[in-house]
Amino acid sequence: MPRSFLATLFFASGVAGLIYEILWFRHFGLLFGNVVHATALVLVAFFAGLALGNHWIGRCADRVTSPLRLYGVLELGVAITALPIPVLLEVLESLPVSRVTPGGLTMTATLAVLAVLPAATFMGGTLPVLGRAVVRMSKHDVAESGGRLYAINTFGAACGALATGCFLPFYIGVWDTYIFAVGINFLVAVVALLYAKQEYIATDEVHVVLNDPKPIEVPIQGGGGSVPLILSLALLSGLFTLCLQVMWTRMFALVFHNSVFSFAIIVVTFLVGLAVGAFIVARLISEVQWVYKHPWQLMVWVLIITAVLISLSPPLFMVLTGLEREPHADVSVWPLLWAASLTTLITVPPIITAGMILPLLWHVYHPQSLIVGSSSNVGARLGGVMAANLLGAIFGALTAGFVVIPLFGLWQGLFLIALAYVVCALVVMLMCERRARVSRGAMTRQFAISQQCTVWIVIAIIVGGNFVVPSSLGALQRLKDGESLLFHKEGSSAAVAVLKRKDGHLKLKVNNTYGLGGTSGEIQERRMGHLPLLLHENPRRIAFIGVATGITMSALNLTPRGEQIERALAVELLPHVVEAAEMFRDYTGDVLSDPRVEVRIGDGRHVLHSSDEHFDVITLDLITPWHANAGSLYSVEFYAEISDRLAEGGLFCQWLPLYQLGSREFKIIARTFQSVFPYVQLWRGSLNPRYPMLGLVGSNHEIDLERDFLAGTTSNGEVYPKDPYLVDLPSLFLLYAGNEEALRPLLQGMPLNSDDRPLVEYLAPLSHLSSHQLLGEVLIQFFDDMLQGPGWTSESHQMPSTAGNLLLAAKWAKRQKDYDKRTDLLDRVRILVPESQYIQRFVIGL
Incomplete structure (x- = not known):
């Protein structure tokens, strides 16, 4: 099967995946109420299933003779297990007695998560399994093949978010949109299984993969790294990325009208940024020898640049918007284009660099020795790093809304995330220095010194900015002439403010834009x-x-x-x-x-x-x-x-x-x-x-x-x-x-x-x-x-x-x-x- 055809299948799978996620948000909102807890519950169920699938099925992928057949089975499993989820959630919704008490609510939440978990687990297994198939076909590096597949699937996810957020439920309804996603998975499964029949597995390679007790070790040119460090970075990368998505969504809520369209714009730009970052690293690894040999040094620069761009996002947002609401126009497309342009300008650059981290970790992650001429361990490498990343995403989704924003506020929270990226860069840099104490050339030493100076300078700037910039940006509420702020709190769902107008009247505002009444009326x-x-x-x-x-x-x-x-x-x-x-x-x-x-x-x-x-x-x-x-x-x-x-x-x-x-x-x-x-x-x-x-x-x-x-x-x-x-x-x-x-x-x-x-x-x-x-x-x-x-x-x-x-x-x-x-x-x-x-x-x- 041509790799381009595999890419098309995985793109379609990404489309279906985001349709499921967005519609699950809607169903959980009806079941538990449209509150932040319902959103968190979906993310926990979805990411936990993806992590489980990457870890468990990724390891299984290295022992199968036909990964393409397994991929088809997984896509079929997604279709079969996803189909009854809306019906199961409606059954739970029809049982109000089970949600009257805290115990009943806990039981309902557990059953809802269990309903989503199998489909999400099958989804999670598709990347390492298809990655093994592509690596065996192309003989390319795991990070290159995995990065390209991840980028293609994420681009598909962006298209799914755009379609679901902007028109599909309106034109054909929520249920038919869901059936459309199930149909995509079923079609992908059928095509993959049909092509798998034509797949030829070399029996001698299978024998080596399955039976050779002492595999031949091949040194990794780019240098591997400590497995705990790599998995920790993968986990932190997922945590920081989801924190950023939650925080930036809250930030744009201060000026957007928070309709289905603005939500889709934010999700799409975020996914596109991740996809572009993964694609860039895949190209660099295949075409730039320095990147292939020195991935850790590139990792340091990626982390530093990401931190700088994140720390610039709050002041840039304030300069570009002044907390003014998005404009109106005679044609409704112009405000949406303004929202897309603003979101792209502020979030896409740092998300591109953040999206480069995962493929770089795939490149340096070697839990076991590779086998010459074999695609062994591809599933374990892709799935292991991805599972850690998704576990971090769970913590990020929960931490941002329930801990960081309520305790530190939006502005300072973003600076803390930027600081965390720089700390990760410092840890990676120190590891590189320890490994480089063996003799190096003068240019390498000079490069390491310049990198070290840059890291410490960025740390100093972000630490200083953490104390200065958030207070200078002020509260998340625009004040007109003569207005004063009497009350302001940032919670897990929104920022609430009470303003006193110039004429002495009070008014209640939420997220800067929504007026909830006042004493003048x-x-x-x-x-x-x-x-x-x-x-x-x-x-x-x-x-x-x-x-x-x-x-x-x-x-x-x-x-x-x-x-x-x-x-x-x-x-x-x-x-x-x-x-x-x-x-x-x-x-x-x-x-x-x-x-x-x-x-x-x-x-x-x-x-x-x-x-x-x-x-x-x-x-x-x-x-x-x-x-x-x-x-x-x-x-x-x-x-x-x-x-x-x-x-x-x-x-x-x-x-x-x-x-x-x-x-x-x-x-x-x-x-x-x-x-x-x-x-x-x-x-x-x-x-x-x-x-x-x-x-x-x-x-x-x-x-x-x-x-x-x-x-x-x-x-x-x-x-x-x-x-x-x-x-x-x-x-x-x-x-x-x-x-x-x-x-x-x-x-x-x-x-x-x-x-x-x-x-x-x-x-x-x-x-x-x-x-x-x-x-x-x-x-x-x-x-x-x-x-x-x-x-x-x-x-x-x-x-x-x-x-x-x-x-x-x-x-x-x-x-x-x-x-x-x-x-x-x-x-x-x-x-x-x-x-x-x-x-x-x-x-x-x-």
Whole structure:
């Protein structure tokens, strides 16, 4: 079989491997919640299986007569064992009882890891087995052949990450994408097994390989090295590389929108850098005699250059971005190109040099003597180093998020990784010097002296920079003029900050870019928690998904309606957000300390799925729709879960940030929502045409709008005088936008958003980046279309709703500086709802 054909097979295998990994991330996120622990669990299972396969199957590869046949069997094993994994994980997800207690969670995690382990183990064995086949065919050095194969497979992995991250689940669905990967492995297996039939194994070589008790030793020109040192370097290389991936992902989260596209960009550039580095070393070993003879000296320079480039990444990032968010454009491809360019410029150079380490270690790793004219020990050499590297990757994935960033912070963590690379260079250099004390030429001595000086200079610079640069870069939060930082913590998942604005208002930010509310919108945020309580006839048990500042939850203790609540469950994904919410206690009435409130840290969907409790009202705060994996909170499966958690007559309110959604995504969400809840209402969070928010209210029972659900909530007849929209019924119904009958004609032909078809997750980032959101005139026209639909049985509802839409149009006209149109619209509003206190008090201010 031509080597190019083998390379094609291994490229395709790499494509399938990354498809599996990314889809396992998604499945584990649904099983355990989209939290950092679920990601870590996938990495542990995946890398542990790869390490086991490299170590065990790599040793077996040196004893088989047909490595190509074994390779085909391994690819077939991947296909067979990977196929049932999604089904097994869904079975585990359908057993909430097993995850209610810590013991049940541990059992579920163990079973999930065991489900992934066999497929990952078969994957891990493919490199050493195919490497032995290629070395025997080409008679090339192990490092050259292994480096080329590793590069080709990693390039394939990059293509798999790009396809899965950017389009495959959107167009064909998650399950079909998974089947596509299984099909790739099956096809590769069939082709390899068919060609293996034609393979001829020389019987005399087989006899030597298997039976010669005293193999002939061949000296290694480049010089071997201590096996423990080589394996330690391989382990540390994997640890540092995964630490860098986690830390750089966190770094770019400060300016990227963290959609599926930006995540794919980071993964792809990282994999491409590793592949290029491995390919460069493979070429150097085959074509440059000095590299072949002096791999350890090259290793020192590679480690030094990697350390320098890593230490430059934080200041370079700050210079290029200034912590400004990625730009928007009329065409969504330009922001993505900007993100790809930024990621490539900052991360690819150091990752290329880091990717050179593994092939160099293959070159110097000789656990046993080679046999003349044989490909013996190839599998052990490739698999042994790779297994150590993958074990290090496990520790790196866990160390970066759970230890380094929480303890040292992002900037200092990157400098510590750079320093660790230089320390490795120093150890290798000292080993080289000890081995070189035997006579050497003058030029070699001069070279060693210059290398030693360079190492010590770089160590001094990085150590000094470790104390100076992180503090000079400041916190992971951009401050505008007049802003000050009151709270800032870096956790395993995100950096959380509380800022004080120039006007004295506070705001909560996550990863520099995401705003989770603030005191300037206090009345509106509290309304988002208050309105669902008003719509229920007698709420007693409620749940809030998303704590944020706590202002939305403060409807529990700062409004008359909240006084009758007996229990409130508050779910927040980020623990540091709950800490930061303490900064807002003067605006929330210290609601989180209310004895009726229970705060749980975790993914909202997972928490509700693991509970058997039922609620009268469940409120889901604003969730960024274009964030990776946020689509699971807009899926038909999630809505069905919510429906099961509602008590008799209960209702669910999901607030949508229309300024982050395009018209198509909103209609997909509404169509999905309506497919689960037979009774739906739409309520505007405010009449702001620039930053509109809309509440989808769903129930399994009809919500009675004919009753005066504002009556009796206060003694003076006003439901909540502090909120201009909640002073009376005509003012409240300015926010009402219609029901399921008025909405249904506008959703014809819209598909459902599901876990298998995460449409919103892929469409919302494009609408946001291209500034095609549902706001302004597009939003006004949508509400006008709603008013023309069926379902308006009462003028007492339709007239205020019409007035609300006219008010929205008037505010937009003011923004467009069309003052004549604004005046005309306001005159029509006064005629429609003259009794509204909101109109009487506040319209003049428009």
